[in-house]
Amino acid sequence: MKHPLRALSQRNFRLYFIGQSASFVGTWMQQIALAWLIYRLTGSPFMLGLATFAGNIPILFLAPFGGVWSDRIHRRRAMLLTQALSLLQAAVLAGLTFAGLIEVWHLLAAAAFLGIVNAFDTPLRQAFLLEMVGSREDLPNAIALNSLMMNASRLIGPALAGMVLAAAGEAWCFMINAASYLAMLAALAAMRPAALPSARGSQHWLAGLKEALRFAWGFAPSRYLIGLVALVSFVATPYASLMPVFARDLLGGDARTLGLLVGASGAGALAGVLHLASRQSAAGLEKLIAAAAFVAGLGLTLFSQSATLWLSLALLPLVGFGIITVAASTNTILQLVAPDAMRGRLVSLHIAAFLGVMPVSSLVFGLIAERIGAAAPVAAGGLACLLGAAAFAGRLKAMRSLLAPHYARR
Numbered sequence: 276m277k278h279p280l281r282a283l284s285q286r287n288f289r290l291y292f293i294g295q296s297a298s299f300v301g302t303w304m305q306q307i308a309l310a311w312l313i314y315r316l317t318g319s320p321f322m323l324g325l326a327t328f329a330g331n332i333p334i335l336f337l338a339p340f341g342g343v344w345s346d347r348i349h350r351r352r353a354m355l356l357t358q359a360l361s362l363l364q365a366a367v368l369a370g371l372t373f374a375g376l377i378e379v380w381h382l383l384a385a386a387a388f389l390g391i392v393n394a395f396d397t398p399l400r401q402a403f404l405l406e407m408v409g410s411r412e413d414l415p416n417a418i419a420l421n422s423l424m425m426n427a428s429r430l431i432g433p434a435l436a437g438m439v440l441a442a443a444g445e446a447w448c449f450m451i452n453a454a455s456y457l458a459m460l461a462a463l464a465a466m467r468p469a470a471l472p473s474a475r476g477s478q479h480w481l482a483g484l485k486e487a488l489r490f491a492w493g494f495a496p497s498r499y500l501i502g503l504v505a506l507v508s509f510v511a512t513p514y515a516s517l518m519p520v521f522a523r524d525l526l527g528g529d530a531r532t533l534g535l536l537v538g539a540s541g542a543g544a545l546a547g548v549l550h551l552a553s554r555q556s557a558a559g560l561e562k563l564i565a566a567a568a569f570v571a572g573l574g575l576t577l578f579s580q581s582a583t584l585w586l587s588l589a590l591l592p593l594v595g596f597g598i599i600t601v602a603a604s605t606n607t608i609l610q611l612v613a614p615d616a617m618r619g620r621l622v623s624l625h626i627a628a629f630l631g632v633m634p635v636s637s638l639v640f641g642l643i644a645e646r647i648g649a650a651a652p653v654a655a656g657g658l659a660c661l662l663g664a665a666a667f668a669g670r671l672k673a674m675r676s677l678l679a680p681h682y683a684r685r
Contacts (some may be wrong), residue, residue, distance in 0.1 A: 280552070282417040287466045288407040294462025295400075296424045298358070301455025303432025304439065305365060307537060308448035309382055311440055311530050312372075314519040316379055320649060324641020327516040328634035330386035335631030337394035339484050342623020345399040346616060350406060355463050357396035362456035364388050365449055372446035390634075397626050401606065402619035407466070415607045419552035422603040426548050426595070429541030437534025487620035490613075496561070496674045497612060497621070499667060500605045503568060505628040506663040507601050510656035511571050512633050513640035514578070514594065515540070520649040526584050535584070536591060543574075543592025544599035551603055557611055560604045561678060565668040567604070571597025572660030579654035597660075602629050608678065 283289050313326050345353070364385050371377045401418075408417045439447050491497045514521075515537070522533040547567070554560075574593025581587045606625055613621040636656075643652040 280416075280420065282408050282413045282420050285408050285413070288404075288417055288420075290462040290465055291403075291407055292420065292424055294459040295421075296428060297458035298455045299425055299428030300432045300435065301365070301452035303428050303537075304436040304448040305368070305452040307433045307436035307530075307534060308440060308445040309368075309386065310516070310519055311436075311533060312377070312445045313379060313382055314523070320517060320520050320644040321641045322379065323516050323519060324513070324637040324639075324644075326383060326386050327513075327637035327641075329383045330390045331630055331634035331637070333387065333390035334394045334397070335627055335634065337391060338398055338623045338627040338631055339487070339620070340623075341395035342398040342402070342487065342620035342626075343484050344395060345402045345619035345623070350399055350403040351463055351466055353399055354396065354403065355460060357392050357399065358456050358459050358463065360392045361389060361396070362453050362460070364392075365453035365456065369446050369449035369453055372444075372449055377445075393630075397630065398619050398623035401610070401622040401626070405610070405618065414610060415554070415557045416552060418603060418607045418610065419548055419554070422548040422599060422606075423545065423552055426541055426544035426599055429595075430538050430545055433534040433537035433541065435534075437531040440530040440534075484620065487617055487624060490617060491621060491624050494612065494677070495670075496677050497609060499670050499674060500561075500564070500608060501624055501628045503564065503663060503667045504602060504605050504625060505632050507568055507571065507598060507660060508629045508632040509636040510659040510663070511575055511594070511598055513636045513656060514575060514653045516637040517640065517644055517649045517653065520644060521587070525582070525649065526587065528584065532584065536587060539588045539591040540595035543595030543597075545595075546592065547596040547600040548603060551600065551607070557607055560608055561671055561674050564601050564604045565664055565671060567597045567600035568660060568664035568667060569597070571601065572657045572662075572664060574657070575660060576654055576657030579650045579657060605629075612678070 283292060309326065310323060313322050368377070368381070368385050371381055401421075404417045404421060405414055408414060435451075436448050439451070491501060518536055519533055522528045522530075522536055526532060526536075528535075570593050574590050574597060578587055578590040578594060581590060606622065609621050609625050610618060640652045640656070
């Protein structure tokens with residue numbers, strides 16, 4: 276039986292895991308603090324949606340080009356640059372907040388700047404995984420452990436943010452995030468990854484992107500997978516940007532309540548990636564994706580109608596489990612079917628479909644919540660997710676035979 280932590284036997288991936296874990300905890304602390312500060316300053320659900328829009332809309336338009344870039348450059352050196360820029364924006368936020376000069380437009384501008392950085396950093400980081408583990412056989416485990424790290428941080432970061440917000444305020448969350456990037460920079464500096472083939476087929480960036488789009492559309496499983504991820508992102512993820520509304524207005528809580536709600540969703544996501552890490556192979560992931568989309572839709576529909584904290588905390592793990600299982604499993608399949616020289620570009624399409632769609636949906640759901648409250652649009656999103664899961668399940672048989680040869684590759 277294969278060990279569920281086998282990718283950590285590789286020194287480069289182990290360094291990455293440690294450094295990125297610290298960085299992600301800080302990132303989640305900043306996200307919670309930024310949302311809470313915006314809602315404290317404005318009291319507007321729309322402004323929460325606008326912040327998510329500003330932070331993620333660059334990913335929709337720039338991530339595919341970030342994928343082309345990641346297929347052409349030295350990935351470790353490029354990550355040193357993106358992490359340094361991320362540290363800079365967190366430090367600026369901390370300084371402005373400590374000085375009492377922070378305004379809403381500063382927060383929106385910082386979110387947009389980080390979104391631009393992430394549009395290049397995220398496909399870069401995903402494509403870098405194979406270089407760190409050095410084996411296609413261990414790649415699904417590395418992707419699962421990467422998701423595990425992200426979602427453990429999602430559990431720890433909001434809880435810490437809630438305590439720091441209550442005790443010391445938003446500025447300290449921003450400062451802790453700035454410091455956390457130092458761990459990732461140190462890990463990257465210590466790595467010595469093996470180089471993999473870079474893209475040679477297309478010299479122009481736009482031509483390289485078209486090459487990836489043709490591959491993704493022409494291979495039916497990738498078309499169905501990216502389509503489901505885009506749907507789940509649009510209808511199921513906006514609840515997260517509205518979480519301060521649920522915490523304060525619908526459940527009568529404070530910043531600590533917000534931390535508990537986000538942490539509960541994170542706990543479900545953590546359970547999902549632990550399950551993925553324990554799997555012996557990628558075979559059958561497409562069936563799990565259909566089931567996970569159904570679980571997310573069901574949990575979201577029920578959560579939207581909850582009026583008590585304990586019930587909300589019981590339902591949110593279903594949402595977190597479902598969404599992250601869909602996203603991580605799809606990422607795994609796409610990386611397995613992608614040619615080495617196209618991995619960054621194909622992964623960037625997944626990132627654009629998942630993270631890039633979020634800002635549009637967050638803005639739409641924020642506008643609706645401003646008019647009729649948060650519960651109704653979140654419930655509608657849950658029902659739409661259930662329908663998407665059913666449609667995807669109807670294509671499982673056709674996908675299975677096309678994916679089987681890729682699952683068998685080493």
